[in-house]
Amino acid sequence: MSSVKLVFLGTGSGKPLPSRGVSSVALFRDGQMFMFDCGEGTQVQLAKSSMRPGTLEAILLTHFHGDHINGLPGLLGTLTLNQRQGALPLLAPKGLKQWFKTLRQVGILNTGFTMELQEVGKAGVVLQGDGWHIEAHKLKHRVPCWGYAFVENARPGRFDLERAKALGVPPGPMFGKLQRGESIVLEDGKTISPDDVLGPSRPGLKIAYCCDTVPCEGAIELARDADVLIHESTYLAGEEKMAHKRGHSTCADAARCAKEANAHALILTHFSQKHPHVGPFVEGAKAIFENTYAANDFFEFEVQRRES
Ligand SMILES: [Zn+2]
Ligand SMILES: [Zn+2]
Numbered sequence: 001m002s003s004v005k006l007v008f009l010g011t012g013s014g015k016p017l018p019s020r021g022v023s024s025v026a027l028f029r030d031g032q033m034f035m036f037d038c039g040e041g042t043q044v045q046l047a048k049s050s051m052r053p054g055t056l057e058a059i060l061l062t063h064f065h066g067d068h069i070n071g072l073p074g075l076l077g078t079l080t081l082n083q084r085q086g087a088l089p090l091l092a093p094k095g096l097k098q099w100f101k102t103l104r105q106v107g108i109l110n111t112g113f114t115m116e117l118q119e120v121g122k123a124g125v126v127l128q129g130d131g132w133h134i135e136a137h138k139l140k141h142r143v144p145c146w147g148y149a150f151v152e153n154a155r156p157g158r159f160d161l162e163r164a165k166a167l168g169v170p171p172g173p174m175f176g177k178l179q180r181g182e183s184i185v186l187e188d189g190k191t192i193s194p195d196d197v198l199g200p201s202r203p204g205l206k207i208a209y210c211c212d213t214v215p216c217e218g219a220i221e222l223a224r225d226a227d228v229l230i231h232e233s234t235y236l237a238g239e240e241k242m243a244h245k246r247g248h249s250t251c252a253d254a255a256r257c258a259k260e261a262n263a264h265a266l267i268l269t270h271f272s273q274k275h276p277h278v279g280p281f282v283e284g285a286k287a288i289f290e291n292t293y294a295a296n297d298f299f300e301f302e303v304q305r306r307e308s
Contacts, residue, residue: 002131002152004029004205004303006228008295009045011269013069013212013234013248016041021297022067023211023270025230027130027150032057032152036209036230042071043078047105049298056084058127060134061092062211063145064099073109078110087114091126091136092120120146120156123218132204137221139213147213152204154196156181164197207265207301211270214244215253217259223261228303231257233268233294236275237284251281255288266292267301 005028010021014068018269022039026046029203035042038145061069069092079088087277090096103109120126120136127134131153137144159179169175169192174184183193198267208222211232223229231254235243245248248256251268258266266289268281275281285292293301 002030004150004152004207005051006207006230006300006301006303007049008267008269008297008299009042009049009181010039011231011271011297011299012067012272016067017273019129019276020271020273021045022070022160024071025209026051027049027207029150029152032129033057034134035059036148037062037068037211038075039067039069040070043075045104045297055086056088056091056218058091058128058134059125060148060209061090061096062147062209063093063141063143064095065143065212066294068211073103076109076115080110081218086276087116089116089118089127091118091120091134091148091245094121095144104204105221122219135222137218138216139210139218140216140247141212141214145212147208147210147222149206149208149217149226151206154203157199157201160197160199164192168194169197182194205305207303210254210257212248214247214249215257220261221256222264223257225249226261226263227260228265228267228301228304229254229258229263229294229295230267230269231284232270234270234272236280237287251284252288255285255292258289260290263289264291264306267295267299269295 007026009024014019016022019120021041023037024042025036027034075209100119123137125133136146136151139147178194181194206226207228208226210219233251233254234248235250237252
């Protein structure tokens with residue numbers, strides 16, 4: 001079964017510091033990497049991390065603020081030097097195509113592979129692949145901004161061995177067929193359908209990424225029943241007024257979002273560089289939502305499946 005691992009490549013807001021880079025999170029699943037935001041220095045952070053890029057499957061940018069995108073041209077240049085072959089989907093708000101046109105016109109960008117540029121304009125599924133899809137919802141920031149959720153497709157329910165035996169299904173290939181959702185016919189002509197031997201289907205993992213935003217409906221939609229909610233936490237609890245004026249959230253806002261959306265775990269990121277330590281952010285969030293973590297650069301998180 002696939003495992004999903006998150007690696008935080010930069011966890012600060014605004015400007016990169018030697019002690020803390022700016023926004024980027026890599027999600028690894030089955031040797032594929034999905035990158036959410038690509039702040040300045042992201043490729044160096046990735047090289048310093050314990051993860052190898054593997055197959056970069058897609059890059060998703062939330063909005064056009066430098067601390068989320070300035071690492072992209074450099075990363076694409078390196079992929080070209082590394083002779084990447086496959087097409088690379090790149091999703092971002094409207095303005096993406098104009099940006100790339102300009103980069104190409106001034107000769108900064110000459111990728112040796114195909115870029116599939118997609119401007120996100122409406123909520124829903126924006127990208128899908130083998131066993132997964134990515135949804136987008138609009139966030140509320142100073143500029144147009146989209147949050148994303150990586151969602152695995154639902155898996156078939158548990159196979160009830162005793163029930164299958166009782167129905168006369170012989171152990172062997174027929175078990176496999178039923179598990180794959182195919183009906184079978186027994187020697188006596190009786191048809192057994194998967195529903196006869198499989199429990200209810202089990203949801204796949206959901207990982208939501210909400211960065212940057214004030215508390216809003218879109219963030220709650222993304223976070224709904226998520227296994228992990230990654231949420232910006234630029235300011236400390238009690239600083240809501242200033243945070244919201246600047247288009248950001250506090251750690252308490254992030255915790256309220258996780259709680260309201262029934263998320264399982266919350267990971268805070270995008271901390272104001274004024275605050276070098278994450279302790280007070282975690283404390284402020286835990287008062288509202290206990291299962292909270294704070295990411296430092298290179299923080300790795302193995303997403304646990306919640307099996308019944
Ligand atoms: Zn930011
Ligand atoms: Zn921003």
